[in-house]
Amino acid sequence: MISSVLKQDVVTETVREWLASGKYRCGDRIPTNDELARMFGMNQRTISIGLNRLVAEGLLERAPRRGTLVRQKVSTPASNAVALVTVSEGDVYGEMAWTANRILQEHGLFPVILDSNLTEDSAGIISFLKRFVAKQQPYGFLAEGTTNFPYDFLRENPEKFGNTVFLFRYHNPVEMPWCRYVLIDMDEMGRLAVEYFASKGVKRLAFPAISERKSYMGPWNSMQVQVMQSLAKYAPRKGISFDESLFWRLHGGAPLEETLRFELNRKDRPDAMFVWSDSQCAFHILPILKKAGLSYPKDILLLGVYNTPHSEKHHFPSFDMCADNVVKIGIEMLTGECKEQKIVLPPRLVEH
Structure with a gap:
C-alpha cells in the first residue's frame, strides 16, 4: 500500500x-x-x-x-538555449545553420539545431519543440517558416514561444503578432530578374517551375508562385513576353523534359529562363537544353536562385538569399538589439 x-x-x-x-x-x-x-x-x-x-x-x-x-503558472528554469528549426536542404540552409551557430555563441547563447536529417514533418517538429521546452524555458527560437512548420502549435502556446523569429519565409496566411520576421522579398526578386533580362535584350521569358502539386495551398506557401506573379507583373513593362501557362503546367506535375522540349521546339521559343534553384538548372535544365541542341548562353539565358557552387561552375547568374544577413538580423531581433517586428530584405543578384 x-x-x-x-x-x-x-x-x-x-x-x-x-x-x-x-x-x-x-x-x-x-x-x-x-x-x-x-x-x-x-x-x-x-x-x-x-x-x-x-x-x-x-x-x-x-x-x-x-x-x-x-494563481500563477509554474515557472521553468530559464536557459541560454536557442532552437534553430530548419528542415530544408541545400547549401544556403547549411550556411544559415553555420552562421547561426557562430553568432549565437558570440552572444553567449547555445544553439540546438533541428534539421532535415532528423525530421521532415510537422509531427516531428512538434515532438522536438515539446521536448525542448519540457524542462526549461529556452532563450528563444529561430525557425524557417516552411509549409510543414506547426504554426497552430505555436498559436496554442504563445507563452512558451513568445521569443520566436521566422527566417527567410513564412508559409502561413496569418502572421502571429508576438513573433518577428526576417524574410526575403520575392516581389523584388522578380523585379530584379526582369531588369536583368531586359538589360540583355530578352524578348520571351519562361519559368519552368518545380512541381509543388502535393503541397501547394496558395501563393502564401510558395516562394516560386510569389516570384512568378512578380515576373508576370514586371515583364510586360519591359516589353518581355511571359507565359504563365508553362509555369502552372510544371507546377502541377507535368513531366519536365517532355513539356520543356515541346516549348523549346516552338518557333517562338523562350530566349531566357528563370529557374527556381541552381541545382535544378545544373542537373535538369542544362541537360534538356543540350538534348534540344541549344546551349547557354549562346541560345538561351538562365538565371538561378540560391547562388550555390552550381551557378559558379556553370557560369550562370543567381540570386543570393543573403543567409548571413538574414540570420544576423534574426538574432538581433531575438536578443532585443533590433526592435523591428518585420524586415523584408531584397535578394542579391550575383553574376559569375
Missing part, C-alpha cells in the same frame, strides 16, 4: 505538472477536492495536504465559494 506521504507527493506533483503544461491557466478553477479524491482514489484529507503545498508556493489559492484557483 502506498504511504500517505507518497500519496500527497503524487497529488502535489501531478497538479504541478498540470499547471506547467498549461492544462490549467491563471484564474482557472481546478477540480474540487472531492473530484480529485475520486480521480486519484485517495481521501480528501490527503488531497488537501497535497494541494496546500502548492498554495504555500503561491501557485494555487483558496477562494471562498469559488474553489481552488490557479
Whole structure:
C-alpha cells in the first residue's frame, strides 16, 4: 500500500505538472477536492495536504465559494538555449545553420539545431519543440517558416514561444503578432530578374517551375508562385513576353523534359529562363537544353536562385538569399538589439 506521504507527493506533483503544461491557466478553477479524491482514489484529507503545498508556493489559492484557483503558472528554469528549426536542404540552409551557430555563441547563447536529417514533418517538429521546452524555458527560437512548420502549435502556446523569429519565409496566411520576421522579398526578386533580362535584350521569358502539386495551398506557401506573379507583373513593362501557362503546367506535375522540349521546339521559343534553384538548372535544365541542341548562353539565358557552387561552375547568374544577413538580423531581433517586428530584405543578384 502506498504511504500517505507518497500519496500527497503524487497529488502535489501531478497538479504541478498540470499547471506547467498549461492544462490549467491563471484564474482557472481546478477540480474540487472531492473530484480529485475520486480521480486519484485517495481521501480528501490527503488531497488537501497535497494541494496546500502548492498554495504555500503561491501557485494555487483558496477562494471562498469559488474553489481552488490557479494563481500563477509554474515557472521553468530559464536557459541560454536557442532552437534553430530548419528542415530544408541545400547549401544556403547549411550556411544559415553555420552562421547561426557562430553568432549565437558570440552572444553567449547555445544553439540546438533541428534539421532535415532528423525530421521532415510537422509531427516531428512538434515532438522536438515539446521536448525542448519540457524542462526549461529556452532563450528563444529561430525557425524557417516552411509549409510543414506547426504554426497552430505555436498559436496554442504563445507563452512558451513568445521569443520566436521566422527566417527567410513564412508559409502561413496569418502572421502571429508576438513573433518577428526576417524574410526575403520575392516581389523584388522578380523585379530584379526582369531588369536583368531586359538589360540583355530578352524578348520571351519562361519559368519552368518545380512541381509543388502535393503541397501547394496558395501563393502564401510558395516562394516560386510569389516570384512568378512578380515576373508576370514586371515583364510586360519591359516589353518581355511571359507565359504563365508553362509555369502552372510544371507546377502541377507535368513531366519536365517532355513539356520543356515541346516549348523549346516552338518557333517562338523562350530566349531566357528563370529557374527556381541552381541545382535544378545544373542537373535538369542544362541537360534538356543540350538534348534540344541549344546551349547557354549562346541560345538561351538562365538565371538561378540560391547562388550555390552550381551557378559558379556553370557560369550562370543567381540570386543570393543573403543567409548571413538574414540570420544576423534574426538574432538581433531575438536578443532585443533590433526592435523591428518585420524586415523584408531584397535578394542579391550575383553574376559569375
